[in-house]
Amino acid sequence: MTLPVALSGADIIGQAKTGTGKTLGxxxxxLQRVVAPGDTELTGAQPEAPGKPQALVVVPTRELAVQVAKDLDLAGARRGVRVLTVYGGRAYEPQLEALRKGVDVVxxxxxxLLDLAQQRHLDLKHVRVLVLDEADEMLDLGFLPDVERILAQTPAGRQTMLFSATMPGAVVSMARQYMTQPTHINAIDPNDEDATVANIEQHVFRAHSMDKIELLARVLQSRGRGLAMIFCRTKRAAAKVSDELADRGFAAAAVHGDLGQGAREQALRAFRSGKVDVLVATDVAARGIDVEGVTHVVNYECPxxxxxxxxxxxxxxxAGNTGIAVTLVDWGDVTRWQVINKALQLSFYEPVETYSSSEHLYALLDIPEGTKGVLPRAERTRAGLAAEEVEDLGETGRQRKAGAAKGRSGDKEQAEAEPRERQTVRKRERRRTRGGSPLAEGAEQAGEAAAVGASSDAVVAPDLPAFEAADSAEGDAAAPARRRRRGGRGRGSSTEAAAEGTPEAPLQPAE
Structure with missing residues (x-):
């Protein structure tokens, strides 16, 4: 339904269920409207501005950007279409180098995208086709200002296409402001009127929060399970569930916003290759991610x-395959689930109370009898996340931090190489004065002698220097002698004196 309209150059608002091929739609x-370098030799066609982007695809998440770029690169490989993926978390230099060499699709x-465009590295004046994938997310409150700035830098005569599985009416009205007489295409199978794909078997259980991880571990041991995706509402919950599943013997990995881009791509690569068969993620991986062999999806927390x-x-x-979706609803989320159930016209308004030992759980999901919450050692055959190497993406700040650490280590090495005499701190030489003028040498010696004589009659702190004792001796006889506090602030000296068993008494003037 989409191809004839899109090939004519008309604007399109495309809506279809998940897994039905919107990316190539x-x-x-x-790719048909792009003039690739190989086309010039075959047909003589020339692009308006050689090396400048002719098509732009904007997506909400980094993982989706990688996947869409991979599909477009595969589809346009024979024609030599140059596709560049641009997203945060990677170094700027490779992206700038690719833009200088020339690209056809970004x-x-x-x-x-906005960052590179504002720095004038990315020229959008020659874009002929603009696509907003997962458009309802792109035009949501968070992305709308950035999308508007990107649209303002593209030519007015461009072709604009919006695609998503969900397209609320408010989003459609907002999208029409940036499009010219768009055609709204809603692809629906006449034999499948439900909101979800018919070949997905859905189960909804009311589960207790303290029993969820045990229940999940048994669901993951059901017969015929391939790859599984577990969705959590928060980043902390995703990390916790992943760690607990790993402790129970499952090859699990996590994808959430607190991880670096290298770690996120490492987890997805391991999941696609089968080294990890359980991927615990937040909604960052809920849109557009297409992994072959995913048989189970579990909503660990209510959406x-x-x-x-x-x-x-x-x-x-x-793509026509079957799957199983399990949703675990806590007692506090029952009302939220009932709203979702009503909106999608599902048949799970009152979820069945379910525990990890419930018989109907074993029967519905085909879990072998006697299954426990720990994966048997004989079934731990996956290589795990550690078997997948972390790619060096040149993430922002990595080089600066390394340089700073190198500088600190270099300073340390230099200090260790210096002669020990230079590292020794010179002791401060103190000279006694009276009234601003130096004290005579004889008076100093007399004061020291007086201090020594006074030490036998008065209690003097062990670390009190002789010249301070002399000061006290030569002071006014009627005034109490000054004491030096050994502690910092407060009454540290009194405390120390009490701890040592020495009575605290004022210093007596020397006779």
Whole structure:
């Protein structure tokens, strides 16, 4: 339904269920309108500005940017279409070098695209096709200002296409402001009127928060399970669930916003290659991620709304395959789930109270009898996350921190190489004065002698220097002698004197 309209150059608002091929729905027309370097030799066609981007695809997440760019690169490989992925977390230099050499299609996230455009490294004046993938997320409150600035830098005669599985009416009205007579295409299978794909088997259970991890560990041991994705609401919950599953013997990895980009891509690569078969993620991986072999999706926590539920569940049952979606609803989230259930017209308004030992859990999900919450050692055959190397992405700040550490280590080495005499701190030489003038040498000696004589009749602190005692001796006889506090602030000297068993008494003037 999309290809004839998109190939004619008309603007499109495309909506279809997850896993039905939206990427190539806009990718094929986009690649068709691009003049690749190989086309010049075959057809003599010349681009308006050689080396400048002719198509731009804007996506909400980094993981989706990598996936879309990979699909477009594969589809346009024979024609030599140059596709560049632009997103945060990577070093600027490789992206700038690719832009200098020339690119045809740019796929990226709004932040890095806008950054490069403002620095005049990315020229969007010759973009002929603009695509907003997951458009409802792109035009949401957080991304709308950045998207507007990007649109302002593209030519007015461009072709604009918006694609997503969920397209609320308010988003459609907002999108029409940036489009010219768009055609709204909603691809629906006449035999599948539900909001989700028909070949996804859905289960909803009311589970206690203290029993969820045990229940999840048994669900992951159901017969025929392939790769599994576990979705959590918060980053802390995703990290915790991943660690607990790893402790129970599962090959699990986490993807969330607190991880560096290298660690996030390492987890996804390990998941795609099968080294890890359980991926615990936040909603950063809920949109657009397409991994072959995902048979189970588990909502460890209730989604926030029906859109989030659809995108999470859509990670399985893709491209005609079957899948199982399990949602665990806590007691406090029952009302939220009932709102989602009503919006999607599902049949799970009152979730069944379920525990890790419930018989219906074993029967519905085909879990072998006697399964416990720990994976048997004989079944721990995955290589794990450690088997996947972390790619050096040149993340922002990495080089600066390394240089600073090198500088600190260099200073330390230099200090160790210096002669010991130079490192020795000279003791401060103190000279006694009276009234601003130096004290005579005879008076100093007399004062020292007097201090020595007074030490036999008065209690003097052990670390009190002789010249301070002399000061006290030569002072006014009627006034009490000055004491030097051995502690810092407060009454440290009194405390120390009491601890040592020495009675605290004022110093007596020397006779």
């Amino acid at each position: 806009f990718g094929v027309p986009l 796929v990226g996230t709004p932040g890095r 926030d709304d029906e859109k989030t539920y659809l995108h999470r569940v859509g990670r399985t049952g893709r």
